[in-house]
Amino acid sequence: MKYLILFLILSVSLWGQQVNKQEAQFETLQKQILHTEQQFQKAQQQLNNYLSGTDSLKKARAGADVLTRRTAQAYEFAKTVESINSRLRRLKNQGRTLRSRLYRTYSVQIDSLNKELSTHPNDKTRKQLFSAMTKRLSVSPVAESLHFNPAYIGQIDSTVLKEPLGRELAQSYLAQADSSLSREIDQLQKKEREMQQIISLRAKAADFVEEMDDTRMTSFEPIATKATTTDANAYSDDAERIGTAKDLANYQSETYFLLMHALEPGASINEDSSQMLEYPELLQRLSQTRRFLQQYQKQIQRKLQSIRKP
Amino acid sequence: MRRLLLLVCFLVLTASAGDVQWRLSAENGLFIRESSESALLSRLSGRVLIRHRFSFARLQMQARLTPEWMNTPETLSTVKFSGKIQATGRLMRGNWRTFFLLNDYYYNRSETNPVFYKISRLGISYVHASGAGKTVDVSAEYAFRNWDTQPFNRTNLFRISSEFALTLPLHTKLGLSVTANHYEIHAQNRAGLHTGWQMGPGISFRHQNRFIMHYSLHYYRLFSSLSPTRQSTVFVRFLWGAFITKRLSAFVYVDYQRTRPVERTIPPEWRFTPFESENWSYLKLEYDVSAHFGLYGKGGYFKDILPDGNTIRSGVQFMAGLQLTK
Numbered sequence: 001m002k003y004l005i006l007f008l009i010l011s012v013s014l015w016g017q018q019v020n021k022q023e024a025q026f027e028t029l030q031k032q033i034l035h036t037e038q039q040f041q042k043a044q045q046q047l048n049n050y051l052s053g054t055d056s057l058k059k060a061r062a063g064a065d066v067l068t069r070r071t072a073q074a075y076e077f078a079k080t081v082e083s084i085n086s087r088l089r090r091l092k093n094q095g096r097t098l099r100s101r102l103y104r105t106y107s108v109q110i111d112s113l114n115k116e117l118s119t120h121p122n123d124k125t126r127k128q129l130f131s132a133m134t135k136r137l138s139v140s141p142v143a144e145s146l147h148f149n150p151a152y153i154g155q156i157d158s159t160v161l162k163e164p165l166g167r168e169l170a171q172s173y174l175a176q177a178d179s180s181l182s183r184e185i186d187q188l189q190k191k192e193r194e195m196q197q198i199i200s201l202r203a204k205a206a207d208f209v210e211e212m213d214d215t216r217m218t219s220f221e222p223i224a225t226k227a228t229t230t231d232a233n234a235y236s237d238d239a240e241r242i243g244t245a246k247d248l249a250n251y252q253s254e255t256y257f258l259l260m261h262a263l264e265p266g267a268s269i270n271e272d273s274s275q276m277l278e279y280p281e282l283l284q285r286l287s288q289t290r291r292f293l294q295q296y297q298k299q300i301q302r303k304l305q306s307i308r309k310p
Numbered sequence: 311m312r313r314l315l316l317l318v319c320f321l322v323l324t325a326s327a328g329d330v331q332w333r334l335s336a337e338n339g340l341f342i343r344e345s346s347e348s349a350l351l352s353r354l355s356g357r358v359l360i361r362h363r364f365s366f367a368r369l370q371m372q373a374r375l376t377p378e379w380m381n382t383p384e385t386l387s388t389v390k391f392s393g394k395i396q397a398t399g400r401l402m403r404g405n406w407r408t409f410f411l412l413n414d415y416y417y418n419r420s421e422t423n424p425v426f427y428k429i430s431r432l433g434i435s436y437v438h439a440s441g442a443g444k445t446v447d448v449s450a451e452y453a454f455r456n457w458d459t460q461p462f463n464r465t466n467l468f469r470i471s472s473e474f475a476l477t478l479p480l481h482t483k484l485g486l487s488v489t490a491n492h493y494e495i496h497a498q499n500r501a502g503l504h505t506g507w508q509m510g511p512g513i514s515f516r517h518q519n520r521f522i523m524h525y526s527l528h529y530y531r532l533f534s535s536l537s538p539t540r541q542s543t544v545f546v547r548f549l550w551g552a553f554i555t556k557r558l559s560a561f562v563y564v565d566y567q568r569t570r571p572v573e574r575t576i577p578p579e580w581r582f583t584p585f586e587s588e589n590w591s592y593l594k595l596e597y598d599v600s601a602h603f604g605l606y607g608k609g610g611y612f613k614d615i616l617p618d619g620n621t622i623r624s625g626v627q628f629m630a631g632l633q634l635t636k
Contacts, residue, residue, distance in 0.1 A: 197553060198518060205522050205551040207333070208561045208594055210374070
């Protein structure tokens with residue numbers, strides 16, 4: 001038993017170190033991205049200036065030697081710009097991977113803290129939960145559409161803020177974050193409702209097409225029975241009907257299948273360059289994000305109340 | 311029957327591992343045909359759908375059983391079984407999909423021998439996201455048809471198709487496609503094979519948001535080894551669906567096709583006209599009493615112009631039913 005406890009303590013400690021390492025890596029990467037972006041803009045600007053200078057020389061009918069040298073130089077500048085750009089793309093890719101890894105890590109933390117809070121509610125765990133939520137929000141894609149910085153929210157501590165001006169500023173910032181979250185939650189709820197309606201409509205339409213598949217077979221009931229007795233060499237109307245029946249059956253399956261493919265939840269809907277999500281998956285993500293924001297909003301409101309208290 | 315039992319066992323065994331949905335429906339109605347007497351029609355339908363998600367793919371299995379009875383002087387009963395297994399997943403910048411579909415139809419009429427009709431399909435496709443809002447879909451498929459009666463008729467079909475789709479504003483998508491089918495028809499009382507190609511372009515327009523609308527137009531040209539006649543088929547399909555109120559939904563389905571010229575040189579059991587001569591217009595209204603219980607009414611008109619170009623069959627069908635879903 002004591003080995004098990006020792007193992008657990010060791011695992012938690014190692015996991016904690018791993019998280020800290022990832023956070024540090026992410027911070028360094030963000031700085032590198034910012035720095036590379038600046039480098040890229042600077043190099044791009046230099047290239048543009050150089051090209052416009054070359055255009056002016058062309059208009060002034062400068063010598064061929066000069067123009068050849070400048071073209072070669074411009075080519076070198078363009079290569080530098082491309083190289084910085086490819087480095088930037090690589091860094092951004094790394095950033096995305098690390099961001100999603102951190103997002104998953106914080107989600108695990110939040111789940112475990114929520115469980116702990118439900119059994120033993122206490123202020124320390126609540127603070128830890130809020131901190132984990134703030135961190136997760138900072139690395140979440142939704143952070144870009146929020147009109148506040150989650151990192152600042154995390155730094156606001158009512159026990160430290162003694163000055164009236166500081167408290168007033170913090171209160172104003174929290175209230176702004178609260179209303180920004182309300183707007184975002186409303187938007188998500190609206191999207192969820194729309195998505196649910198689309199899913200329901202698609203399922204009903206798929207059922208309808210499936211029913212049509214059955215309905216068709218009924219209509220060729222007289223044909224099916226004729227097929228048992230008809231002489232194959234006959235060119236009567238009945239013989240014509242046999243041909244129709246076979247082809248009809250072939251077709252009906254085709255209609256059903258093509259439409260079902262378009263309507264079923266497995267059909268892709270968001271074919272942008274990065275990912276192809278499906279409606280139920282998209283709805284699930286929307287609901288998860290909305291629930292998370294609602295929980296985070298409650299924490300902000302609690303913080304706001306504690307600051308308002310004299 | 312053995313295959314059906316195997317599939318049912320498989321579905322039951324795997325049900326515990328995935329997300330299970332089912333649907334039961336019962337409907338009654340009137341089938342009025344111009345060519346023969348009107349009949350009362352009763353239909354039951356049961357469907358089980360199981361979805362399971364693996365880290366690398368999603369698996370979907372479906373089984374559907376539909377028995378029906380028609381109260382004509384000869385009394386007709388039909389049992390239709392459909393099974394489908396499909397797997398989808400992501401690969402590079404796209405989605406792959408593979409499926410196996412099995413349809414068994416059993417027709418029993420009091421006056422004549424029962425008739426079996428079978429169709430199996432096996433296919434694979436890949437949708438590649440080639441840029442913002444642009445996709446290229448490539449698919450290959452093998453289908454086997456068997457009309458299990460005397461004289462029997464079997465068809466092997468190999469299909470290759472490709473579609474380029476472009477996402478337009480307002481949740482719409484425009485698709486341009488090209489399809490080629492190679493067929494081989496075996497008939498019991500004919501020596502040899504009838505082979506040929508059917509190919510042509512298509513255009514489709516799809517919208518899915520507040521309402522669903524699918525519209526497609528295909529043109530096919532037939533190249534047969536037995537006939538110099540080059541048949542052309544134009545084929546239009548339309549599906550529309552929307553919520554009229556929060557609980558009431560409406561759907562419209564229309565199929566229309568026209569084949570010219572009429573083929574007279576090939577014996578009927580060797581003919582390949584893969585698109586049916588039946589034109590359907592169908593309307594359905596559905597009312598959701600609760601999340602799992604609904605009532606519906608539907609009605610349709612069909613007009614069937616047989617390949618001889620002269621014989622026309624037509625009729626209407628009205629059905630009312632209820633359904634339970636989970």
